[in-house]
Amino acid sequence: MMLMDARQTLAELARQRGTSLAALSRMIGRNGTYLQQYITKGSPKKLEEDDRRNLARFFGVDESRLGGGPGGAGDKSYEAAPRDDWVDVPRLSLRASAGPGAVGGGQEVAFDAFRFSRRWLREQGLEPGMLSAIRVMGDSMEPLLRDGDEILVDRSQRPFRDGVHVLRLGDVLHVKRVQSGQPGRMLLISANTAYEPLDVSAGDVELVGRVVWKSGRL
Numbered sequence: 001m002m003l004m005d006a007r008q009t010l011a012e013l014a015r016q017r018g019t020s021l022a023a024l025s026r027m028i029g030r031n032g033t034y035l036q037q038y039i040t041k042g043s044p045k046k047l048e049e050d051d052r053r054n055l056a057r058f059f060g061v062d063e064s065r066l067g068g069g070p071g072g073a074g075d076k077s078y079e080a081a082p083r084d085d086w087v088d089v090p091r092l093s094l095r096a097s098a099g100p101g102a103v104g105g106g107q108e109v110a111f112d113a114f115r116f117s118r119r120w121l122r123e124q125g126l127e128p129g130m131l132s133a134i135r136v137m138g139d140s141m142e143p144l145l146r147d148g149d150e151i152l153v154d155r156s157q158r159p160f161r162d163g164v165h166v167l168r169l170g171d172v173l174h175v176k177r178v179q180s181g182q183p184g185r186m187l188l189i190s191a192n193t194a195y196e197p198l199d200v201s202a203g204d205v206e207l208v209g210r211v212v213w214k215s216g217r218l
Contacts, residue, residue, distance in 0.1 A: 006046070006047075006065070006066050006067035007038065007039045007042075008039075009065050009066060010035065010038075010039060010055065010066055011039050013059045013061065013129060014035075016127070016129045016130065017059065017129055017130060017155065018155065018157065021035040021036045021039065022035075022036070024055065024058075027054070027058065027109055028050075028051045028054050028055065030051070046067050047066060047067060049068070052066045052067060052068050053068075054109065054110060056068070057088070057090045057110035057111075057112075057113060058090050058092075058109070058110045058132075059090070059129055060087055060088045060089045060090050060113065060128050060129065060131065060132075061088075061129070085117065085118050085119060086115055086116070086117060086118060087115070087116055087117075087118045087121065087128040088113035088114070088115050088116075089113055089114045089115075089116055089128065089131045089132065089133055089152065090110035090112075090113050090132050090133065091110060091111060091112040091113055091114060091132075091133045091134075091150065092109065092110055092111075092132050092133065092134050093109050093110075093111050094134040094135070094173065095134065095135045095136070095137040095173070096134055096135070096136055096137065096151070096166050096173045096174060096175040097137055097138050097140075097172055097173060097174050097175070098136050098137060098138035098139060098140045098141040098142075098145055098147070098174070098175050098176075098190075110132075114133055114150075114152070114215070116128075124212065126154055126156075126212060127154075127156055130154055130155045130156045130209075131152055131153065131154055131155070131212075132152075132153055132155070132209075133150050133151065133152050133153070133215075134150065134151060134153060134166065135148065135149070135150050135151075136148065136149045136150070136151060136175055139192055140176075140190040140191070140192045140194075140195045141164075141175055141176070141190060141191045141192065142191060142192050143191065143192075144164070144191040145164075145175060145191070145211075145214060145216075146216055148216060148217070149214050149215065149216035150214065150215050150216065151166070151175065151211045151213065151214045151215075152211070152212050152213035152214070153166050153208065153209035153210070153211060153212070154209050154210045154211075154212045155208065155209040156209075158210075160180070160207070162177070162178065162179045162180065163177065163178065163210055163211070164176070164177050164178075164210070164211040165177075165178045165207050165208070165209065165210050165211060166207075166208040166209050166210075166211060167188070167205050167206060167207050167208055168205070168206040168208060169188070169200065169204060169205055169206075170204075173208070174188065175211060176188040176189060176190060176198075177189040177190075177191065178205075178207070181199055184201060184202050184203070185199055185200065185201060185202060186199075186200055186201075186202045186205055187199055187200075188200060188205075
């Protein structure tokens with residue numbers, strides 16, 4: 001793949017995910033203008049292997065799309081999908097609180113991936129580039145979601161509808177069932193009846209994405 005194609009691909013992936021180049025630069029440990037300069041000025045001429053690998057994991061794409069060799073040949077611990085009918089969805093170093101007073105820890109950096117059938121994702125109406133997986137922490141969503149479960153979060157921009165969402169409230173990353181309340185209000189509801197619903201201002205809630213799938217041990 002030509003380097004110009006790799007730069008254009010990175011810009012398009014960032015646009016689809018709704019993520020700024022500055023945020024991506026900081027995610028890979030660079031200064032905030034690093035990727036902007038890479039795309040617009042061609043400096044650096046190509047991404048460092050570790051930077052390219054982390055970006056490919058974050059977006060769930062093969063490294064070859066960002067200028068690397070097919071399958072991400074420098075990383076023996078992580079193999080990209082060998083065929084077009086499979087896609088890797090990044091597992092992020094984040095935790096969503098399902099309990100009281102716990103701050104969602106970690107950073108938005110991919111450390112691994114779940115592999116999904118591209119056909120299955122299409123049947124669910126899901127766009128691979130808008131998906132990521134994070135871990136649940138706490139017991140407020142039991143028995144629906146248990147401590148340690150991993151959830152697939154769809155960050156696509158869609159009209160709001162009631163359902164289970166990952167959201168930010170202040171400095172805390174939560175997973176809750178979200179319902180519309182009175183005008184300008186939202187209800188954050190726990191599956192565990194030991195927790196009272198929270199009636200909050202819609203302006204205080206940042207909806208990160210809708211939970212569309214879960215995995216966990218029996």
